[in-house]
Amino acid sequence: MSDTLGVVAPAVILVRPQLGVNIGACARAMLNFGLTDLRLVAPRDGWPNPDAGPAASGADVVLANARVFDTVAEACAGLGLIFATTMRGRELTRRVVTPAQAAREFHGLAGQGGLMYGPERTGLETEDLAVAHAILTIPVNPDFGSLNLAQAVIVSAYEWFRQADDTEAATLVNHDGPAPHEELEGLIDAVDVQLRANGYYNPVPGRAAAARLLMRNLFTRPEFTAGEVRSLRGIVRGLSQRRGGG
Template sequence: MLNFGLTDLRLVAPRDGWPNADAGPAASGADIVLEQARVFDSVADACSGLGLVFGTTVRGRDLIRRVVTPLQAAAEFHALPAPGGILFGPERTGLETEDLAVAHAILTIPVNPAFGSLNLAQAVLVAAYEWYRQGSDMAAATLVNHDGPAPHEELEGLIGAVDAQLARNGYYNPVPGRAAAARLVMRNLFTRPEYSAGEVRTLRGIIRGLSMPRRPGAPD
């Protein structure tokens, strides 16, 4: 829960009472969730203050209910004016039909039809992840490059050094147009990676290293 920013844990008639000494180590440091947890006698009482409640189940029931994915549930929660809630059942038995009758709709996690055996902790994790992910402003993809790409003239210097060495070594095909095409391919190898100034320096050293005459006595 706390990994994904959720702290409002509501327990209904916990089998082993509450507080429960076993819960501390299992929480791995998320003690604030345990400290703030509230205990209720009934599922209906536990839903007090919630605007939209999803019950979780994997088995089809004889209930007429809207069934939604975690993605959809999270989107609806984010659009709600009041907090929503997700109702999870005991590990072994899941929610009873009487519990599901308290919920407005059903949340079902899409799983491999040939092997669906998410446990309680896994189901909570996935539902909480979707909620947090949809509110997160983390960019889908970013190039983390603290120094930024090298100044462009340094990149040009690298490309020019490669080009000069290749020309010197007779790498380019003399057929008209072929050398220009090969230069374009080579240029793209060096521009796309957004190399930093340090990496451009390393590459220039590598180019020199590749072009050096073989050291006398070096193994084949």
């Protein structure tokens, strides 16, 4: 769904949601403010879930079109700018924005963005956060910061909807927006293949997981364009092939 300015509404990605009633409540919150693209990553109780419908209170179109994915990376395919909602940045270097700031960026985005939310009890893991470009944190009472899943969704959805008519699109010169996520994944996979072939992970036992996480962080944070991703993949190929000349 697009707003009156033609901006594509962000997708909502629920990572390992636990209860069907919470998925339904999120669908209701989404449709209240014009969001219809719901993506579920490995829902605990499977999908479809009979408890979701009653909780959606009529937001059946969101549930009917919900898509299920095995991994966070797969769920982010086609999305350019992804915000992971969490109370803390944990181990990654990421810029942190509020829902209002995220909404402004979505309205200046050429393609579609995404809002990622973690499981009800534990929130997003570091590996989930590493897929996102930035962290979205909702300002709350520091003495009582407990929000349920649907509340977190509705705050961000409201900000996107509220700004639909009065936000000037933010632009960067010669920048057509972040590359679709699957293209970025292709770059990360290409670098990983070359590093494994060169034995980069071998010297230190247990290094591979931490090194891969750091590499993902390095490539995700800058919000490379599709052209920049293609150039970087060409650089990786060039470094991996022996050529003559000087």
